[in-house]
Amino acid sequence: MDSAISQLSCEYHDLNGSHIDVLEQPPTALEFSRLVHISRPVLIRGAQISSVRFWDDEYLAATMGEAQISVAVTPNGRADAVTRSPDGRLYFVEPCVEKMNMSELLSKLSCETEDSDICYLQSQNGNVYSTRFFQGISDPSEFEPLRPDIPTEISWCSEGLGKSPDAVNLWIGSHKSVTSIHSDPYENIYTVVRGSKHFTLLSPTDGRCLRERMYPHGTWTRAGTGLTLTPSRNIPPIRWSSVVDPDVPGNLPPEAHPIQVTVEAGETLYLPPGWLHHVRQSDNTIALNWWYDMEMRGMSWIVLSFLRGIGDVPSGNDEAASENAQAEEFL
Amino acid sequence: MDSAISQLSCEYHDLNGSHIDVLEQPPTALEFSRLVHISRPVLIRGAQISSVRFWDDEYLAATMGEAQISVAVTPNGRADAVTRSPDGRLYFVEPCVEKMNMSELLSKLSCETEDSDICYLQSQNGNVYSTRFFQGISDPSEFEPLRPDIPTEISWCSEGLGKSPDAVNLWIGSHKSVTSIHSDPYENIYTVVRGSKHFTLLSPTDGRCLRERMYPHGTWTRAGTGLTLTPSRNIPPIRWSSVVDPDVPGNLPPEAHPIQVTVEAGETLYLPPGWLHHVRQSDNTIALNWWYDMEMRGMSWIVLSFLRGIGDVPSGNDEAASENAQAEEFL
Numbered sequence: 024m025d026s027a028i029s030q031l032s033c034e035y036h037d038l039n040g041s042h043i044d045v046l047e048q049p050p051t052a053l054e055f056s057r058l059v060h061i062s063r064p065v066l067i068r069g070a071q072i073s074s075v076r077f078w079d080d081e082y083l084a085a086t087m088g089e090a091q092i093s094v095a096v097t098p099n100g101r102a103d104a105v106t107r108s109p110d111g112r113l114y115f116v117e118p119c120v121e122k123m124n125m126s127e128l129l130s131k132l133s134c135e136t137e138d139s140d141i142c143y144l145q146s147q148n149g150n151v152y153s154t155r156f157f158q159g160i161s162d163p164s165e166f167e168p169l170r171p172d173i174p175t176e177i178s179w180c181s182e183g184l185g186k187s188p189d190a191v192n193l194w195i196g197s198h199k200s201v202t203s204i205h206s207d208p209y210e211n212i213y214t215v216v217r218g219s220k221h222f223t224l225l226s227p228t229d230g231r232c233l234r235e236r237m238y239p240h241g242t243w244t245r246a247g248t249g250l251t252l253t254p255s256r257n258i259p260p261i262r263w264s265s266v267v268d269p270d271v272p273g274n275l276p277p278e279a280h281p282i283q284v285t286v287e288a289g290e291t292l293y294l295p296p297g298w299l300h301h302v303r304q305s306d307n308t309i310a311l312n313w314w315y316d317m318e319m320r321g322m323s324w325i326v327l328s329f330l331r332g333i334g335d336v337p338s339g340n341d342e343a344a345s346e347n348a349q350a351e352e353f354l
Numbered sequence: 355m356d357s358a359i360s361q362l363s364c365e366y367h368d369l370n371g372s373h374i375d376v377l378e379q380p381p382t383a384l385e386f387s388r389l390v391h392i393s394r395p396v397l398i399r400g401a402q403i404s405s406v407r408f409w410d411d412e413y414l415a416a417t418m419g420e421a422q423i424s425v426a427v428t429p430n431g432r433a434d435a436v437t438r439s440p441d442g443r444l445y446f447v448e449p450c451v452e453k454m455n456m457s458e459l460l461s462k463l464s465c466e467t468e469d470s471d472i473c474y475l476q477s478q479n480g481n482v483y484s485t486r487f488f489q490g491i492s493d494p495s496e497f498e499p500l501r502p503d504i505p506t507e508i509s510w511c512s513e514g515l516g517k518s519p520d521a522v523n524l525w526i527g528s529h530k531s532v533t534s535i536h537s538d539p540y541e542n543i544y545t546v547v548r549g550s551k552h553f554t555l556l557s558p559t560d561g562r563c564l565r566e567r568m569y570p571h572g573t574w575t576r577a578g579t580g581l582t583l584t585p586s587r588n589i590p591p592i593r594w595s596s597v598v599d600p601d602v603p604g605n606l607p608p609e610a611h612p613i614q615v616t617v618e619a620g621e622t623l624y625l626p627p628g629w630l631h632h633v634r635q636s637d638n639t640i641a642l643n644w645w646y647d648m649e650m651r652g653m654s655w656i657v658l659s660f661l662r663g664i665g666d667v668p669s670g671n672d673e674a675a676s677e678n679a680q681a682e683e684f685l
Contacts, residue, residue, distance in 0.1 A: 028358075053513070056384055057649075060387070318391055320392045
């Protein structure tokens with residue numbers, strides 16, 4: 024099985040190379056449909072959303088007012104990531120979610136010090152528009168005041184796919200927040216509004232390069248002024264990559280074919296389903312993304328599932344795995 | 355490797371079932387592009403080509419006049435198929451190609467007896483329009499007189515794929531001609547003008563059900579009045595399915611998922627690249643097909659290649675393989 028996937032991966036890279044296409048203007052719906060069939064990332068310029076183009080801290084704070092928003096808080100900027108606990112074990116740790124208003128978030132982001140907790144607005148649950156919105160059901164959003172600025176859908180994508188988005192999210196963070204490498208089973212249109220995002224991308228055929236392990240689940244919880252890694256009681260172990268930072272030379276195996284792409288303000292990344300991505304960002308970065316359900320009919324889903332592999336995934340806390348864990352440095 | 359493909363095949367069929375969609379009118383270019391991504395056959399009604407709708411023998415013979423056309427002639431109606439030679443060995447045998455005019459072809463097709471040779475117009479080389487035509491290069495066709503009736507392309511397909519066809523072919527045959535099961539690496543738009551075609555389809559994930567073997571190459575050659583199977587001297591062995599008739603119960607292994615579809619006059623079958631097809635037809639059947647190059651970028655080609663499998667394909671003339679050969683009955 025492993026050698027079958029390894030062969031498929033070699034042939035994929037021989038045929039497709041390690042570059043992505045850049046469009047200087049947004050595709051038509053038909054052109055986008057063809058891109059979906061090719062299923063490789065594309066950087067799209069000239070698709071700025073005029074209504075969010077001039078968002079600044081003052082406007083955001085004034086528009087949002089006292090509305091409470093859910094912010095991911097961690098001591099290390101790594102929400103949803105593998106981290107070593109003081110008990111010596113590695114956990115997949117979800118952030119502490121704390122409520123604050125926009126002004127407080129922006130202030131915390133601009134005043135981060137070496138010791139402060141790291142905030143990242145990354146709620147990912149359709150925080151601007153969720154599935155309910157597109158189903159015509161009541162869909163309250165913490166970002167209601169900003170909704171008039173945020174398009175519900177991307178026309179060439181909705182028309183190309185023949186469907187509405189599944190979720191639309193707002194992301195606001197600093198260079199201290201990093202998203203660990205993972206993939207989503209969605210068509211993803213990711214627009215940077217301010218700042219820049221740096222993606223390290225791996226094709227679905229490189230999934231085996233992630234050295235996935237099973238990690239017990241934990242959550243950062245507020246205990247007094249500090250955050251404590253609290254093991255979860257009733258959440259089963261999480262399958263996650265043991266490669267903490269794929270940008271560090273040697274962290275990925277030599278057979279991996281990472282693609283680096285920086286998405287600047289006003290640019291949009293089309294990220295197809297199953298593509299692995301690790302994301303860094305500059306300070307004061309704001310982004311929006313539109314997730315659309317992928318086409319389940321045909322081969323796409325089956326092949327992604329096949330490439331994820333089957334069989335037992337070893338524990339991330341086995342002695343050998345643990346020794347090599349790159350999570351060490353983030354204690 | 356085999357078990358990996360077997361698992362992929364099971365999951366494909368669990369998800370997609372064993373049916374095909376039917377459209378009551380041709381798709382738009384965008385709808386077709388989405389169908390290409392799903393890559394499953396679709397039967398399309400309401401896409402009649404008015405200029406060929408009333409082709410009858412008289413019109414065809416009169417329009418083509420004395421123009422000589424290349425016709426595949428075999429003793430058994432099986433051009434490009436595995437057949438046992440009097441020397442006891444199985445061969446992949448190409449037809450004898452003989453020139454005649456349209457009137458002679460139609461006359462032979464209507465007067466076939468138990469003993470007569472079987473004619474099938476199936477030259478498959480872009481006999482109406484070849485790649486050269488679409489490149490603007492001189493492209494003489496044996497069917498030049500019929501070209502005014504035959505569209506160079508199918509608009510929703512060309513626009514959907516963003517390219518012109520690679521080849522356009524005319525097919526004329528009787529119920530005695532059968533096309534052995536195989537696949538082509540092309541997007542195929544197959545329109546029946548008169549009569550009907552019966553397709554047995556298998557998804558690319560069922561390729562392993564074909565029991566492919568290596569067969570020496572042969573050709574039917576005219577020797578006096580009869581046709582003789584002549585082994586080829588300088589053509590390497592051909593990899594071909596040892597399943598001669600997948601419609602006979604038991605000929606396909608139980609894990610195969612054949613789909614039966616009959617395409618009537620005026621109907622069009624969209625047959626995606628890599629789909630295995632075995633084709634029968636009624637008497638007096640005329641068809642046209644447009645082949646378009648498949649998208650080579652992305653995963654599609656890689657996955658088809660993967661599903662074809664690697665490693666040594668056994669000889670079709672090994673003792674065990676030969677004993678079971680269904681080709682026996684067609685001696």
